[in-house]
Amino acid sequence: MKIDLSVVVDAIEMADDNYTYFLDIETGEIVFLADELITGLDNKGLEDEIEENPDRYLRLPTKFEIHEYRIMEDFVWSLSEGRQQELLERAIRGRGAFRRFKDTVYDLGLEKKWFQYEAAAYRKIAMDWCRDNGIENFE
Template identity: 35%
Template structure:
């Protein structure tokens, strides 16, 4: 199994959303991003269809096909649900020393649009840098746990 740079895993995790996931190739050490649209194209695509796609899309579909056909060579990175950014935001609120600021952020997390309100509130309160440092460390821990659970070695070069 190839080693992987922790930064590459974290960067890939930041790309993941409701409609996508990333996969680590155990043989090459590469990380592949696949969204649902590309996955559907890969499932329905004949060789003739593949050649008619634009270059950029053809490459994406080929990667999605490779993940599907060679599943045993890939490990899925943590999904959006494994990462749970909402939970990270709540933990950040309880991490803060200032109860007034923590309560304002917790209130921002109620209802629709909570992510945007939380980030806007953090900006307004001038703690967005502290938030992003906390979030980065949380993602780092998730990535390290993922590596440990999957026997993936980290390249420290």
Template identity: 50%
Template structure:
């Protein structure tokens, strides 16, 4: 079966504590399950046919803090690196990171880096699970 890269990235970006995504090996579709809003029939489909589904990366598989660190280390300007590195320590790290990337004019560069990282995660997941990935970003 095949899956679109854009669908995989959307799922990876949207996963959280209550939201989980599963790939249906028979149909190639991605099933969205939210603990609070999903219909019982969707949850039953997953439970009754669990052997047909593969769990997509969860928020625990995707370490957004580590992705921020990788972005910081990818920068060539040591001053920017230092400001961002200091900004992400302690509580409120994600908020401060967003503020600092805006202030330093790095917001688009950050979005591009994060998108590229999510695409790589999706590609690796597909390779590991023998799912053909269709790059629809080209």
């Protein structure tokens, strides 16, 4: 099966605690199961479908498999040593690291560079996932 890589990238970017995304390999569509306790959405029909046809649905990487913190860390290390790197290294330490990182990226005028880096990281995760699951992709 061939799938548009951007569809996989979009699903990976949306990964969070409330939703688990799957690729339906028969239709090429991305479907999701919501955490019913948090969202109030009823998944019963899809949940049963996935349980009854486990070979038809491939689970996409979850938020915990994506390691957003590691992507931020790698971005910091990709910068030339200097004041920007030093400030961002400090920003990603401790509680509130994600918010401080984003604030510091904006303060330093690095948002375009960060968004390009982040997009490339998600694209690589999607490509690796497709390869690991025998899914051909196109753009």
